[in-house]
Amino acid sequence: MGLLDDVGRTMLDAVETSGRGAILLARAARHMVRPRGTFGRIMEQEFVCGVCSIPVVAITALFSGMVISGQVGLALRQFDALSTVGGVTGITMCRELGPVLTAVVVAGFVGGGMASAIATMKVNEEIDALEVMSIDPVRYLVVPRLAAMVVGVPLLTVFADAVGIWGGWMVGRYTLGIPDAEFLRSCREMLMVKDVWFGMFKGLVFSIIITMVACAQGFAAEGGPEGVGRATMKSVVYSSLLILIANYLVFSLVWRPFLDEGVRM
Amino acid sequence: MENAGQGPAIEAINLHKSLGGRPVLRGVDLRIGAGRTVCVVGCSGCGKTTLLRHVCGLLKPDAGRVLIGGRDISAASGDELAAIRRNIGVLFQSAALLGSLTVLENVALPLIEHGVRPLAKAREIARECLRMVRLEGYESYMPSELSGGMRKRVGVARAIVERPGIMLYDEPTSGLDPVTGATILELIRDLRDRMNVASLVITHDMEAAYRIADGIAMLHEGRIVESGPPDAFRASANPVVRQFVEGRSEGPMSGAHAAGARRDG
């Protein structure tokens, strides 16, 4: 009973967070059209969310690309299809692993930081102070973060794609013995521009999820340092969950009806 | 406590508020005329900060209204609320400075966010306000590098930077040495005399109240139990006021607040 209760409460809480995130997004969107006077803060956030997560994203993508190429290679070797490893690795990275892994890393690294920064401001009455100074906390805090994230995460995604493919290529060359030319030719033949765009589009969707969940949790924080910790933890967990769910929804609502040609894989 | 012929700058009418299921304000009535300074005193936890948060619209009353210059702040939202607040400066009990900004940036923030340009002009006004609270030389410090009393003074500087017609101070002198405290009290009096600012000052410090107040009101068990000019207040026969003014531990107030809470909870 207790377990069911907990599961139920967590689900409800996640749903509530999504709802509050959506409301925040609507409020932020009004200012996104002309984010006046926020350029400095956008660049600051760009640095925090983009530049600082590059090493972590690189390592994650590198090892994922390596293991995909290795596993796919071993499986395809039985069918004498080693020549397609490059393409399969490329497609897997660009359509799925690049965007999802980047988003999950960013959700922890950047989203968690955002949630704790805003939650700290909330419990220290800094948000109240902004409000009584007639400074809209959404415009001041959310808009620069959202702007930085919607640009930063898709770019990080492409970077992750590239690093992952390179890792797969290296495993192909040294472990599977695939000639470079063959790996690259298969990549060129199978991988299409729309695969990369689709990954970036997902990065955009995920960046909005991460920012909105983090900010909603930050603004809802209550009760001192424990409240900050709770908001941070929930932000990371909920945004990771929502990323994975949204990932499937995007596949079934965008990729399958509009982008799949039924010719590959 | 009101200037004849002028409407009150601040008027709280029959305010009721419960927090955490417990009544905190139980029918507070308070009027502060334009250009008047009223001190609200009362023991710790009696709801002084709660009252102040209603006056600046951070809390909405369960019943009753707060009028700021005749406009109902408790019913306002969005742009209207922001417009009313532009004329209110608030010093929070915790100062509530933005931890990520320097002292100067904190003080200049309302100006910059409200479009004062060039930035050098906003900074110059902010510097001037820092001089008024005797903090020149600390412009580039972070709030975490300041003492509690210094933070409070930065909070005062930030609150007055837009020259509001109404100031709300939550314990402006607590944590200050007598000399610095006197500076702040003089500043409060100065703002009234030179700029006709109406002030609500929350304090436990009876000496401070006698020095600056045009009127003193005592909050006890959720109501204003006594109010009047300082001399009359000092001479009040009300046993609650007598106990508070004389600072005795025995009397009608000992544990009265907690007892009241239990009775009503």
Ligand SMILES: Nc1ncnc2c1ncn2[C@@H]1O[C@H](COP(=O)(O)OP(=O)(O)OP(=O)(O)O)[C@@H](O)[C@H]1O
């Ligand atoms: N968010 C809240 N949830 C529940 N109870 C609250 C909340 N905020 C304040 N209270 C309660 O309301 C009462 C009044 O609090 P308030 O902060 O207004 O007191 P105060 O008069 O400013 O005290 P102090 O002089 O110590 O600052 C307290 O008993 C407190 O427990």
Ligand SMILES: [Mg+2]
């Ligand atoms: Mg208080």
